[in-house]
Amino acid sequence: MKRHLSLLLLSLFFSCGTAYAQLLAFKTDALMDVMATPNLNIELVTGGKTSINASVFGNHKPWNQEMKMIGFMPEIRYWFNGRPLTREFVGLSAVAANYDITWGKERYDGDAVGLGLTFGYAFYLSRHFSLECHAGTALMHYRHTHSYVGDITRLNEYNARGYTFIPYKVGISFIYILK
Numbered sequence: 001m002k003r004h005l006s007l008l009l010l011s012l013f014f015s016c017g018t019a020y021a022q023l024l025a026f027k028t029d030a031l032m033d034v035m036a037t038p039n040l041n042i043e044l045v046t047g048g049k050t051s052i053n054a055s056v057f058g059n060h061k062p063w064n065q066e067m068k069m070i071g072f073m074p075e076i077r078y079w080f081n082g083r084p085l086t087r088e089f090v091g092l093s094a095v096a097a098n099y100d101i102t103w104g105k106e107r108y109d110g111d112a113v114g115l116g117l118t119f120g121y122a123f124y125l126s127r128h129f130s131l132e133c134h135a136g137t138a139l140m141h142y143r144h145t146h147s148y149v150g151d152i153t154r155l156n157e158y159n160a161r162g163y164t165f166i167p168y169k170v171g172i173s174f175i176y177i178l179k
Contacts, residue, residue, distance in 0.1 A: 023051075024178045025085060027132070031171040036062030037069070041173065043077075045084040051077045053091065071097030073169070075118065085130060085177060091118035095138055095168065102149060110144020110158060118169050130175040138168045 023045035039057035058070035075093035116138030143158040
């Protein structure tokens with residue numbers, strides 16, 4: 001999985017045109033923060049209508065729940081306005097996550113990878129601040145060990161695999177733009 005992520009990042013990097021170094025933004029998704037999942041996004045403008053966004057997120061026992069997760073989401077965005085980081089956009093993203101979740105009496109320990117499509121709108125607030133609303137859906141491939149709490153036989157291999165569509169990247173991000 002690490003090799004696939006490395007290849008994806010390299011291809012994203014080399015597919016970019018001229019990078020506009022003065023247009024770099026740092027973001028955090030407020031809804032993920034409320035759900036006790038710290039996250040950081042960095043967006044780099046790569047052309048007149050394109051940008052690359054990279055997001056990392058993770059949590060450990062949010063709200064005292066038995067859960068831990070870590071993930072990474074690179075995304076290529078196309079801005080319809082003709083000016084990146086302003087107004088409406090569509091994004092094509094990849095996502096990779098590792099998780100260990102106890103839900104009731106059931107435990108899920110595994111990983112997931114997928115491709116998604118995101119739509120959003122960025123509101124210009126000032127020279128250095130913006131607000132972005134976004135939502136998307138992804139086709140995810142997951143594999144995990146599904147067991148029950150208190151079960152003494154610990155499974156060492158994945159016993160559940162499959163594909164599913166999930167809503168993801170639903171949120172509101174606060175943006176700080178470096179110029």
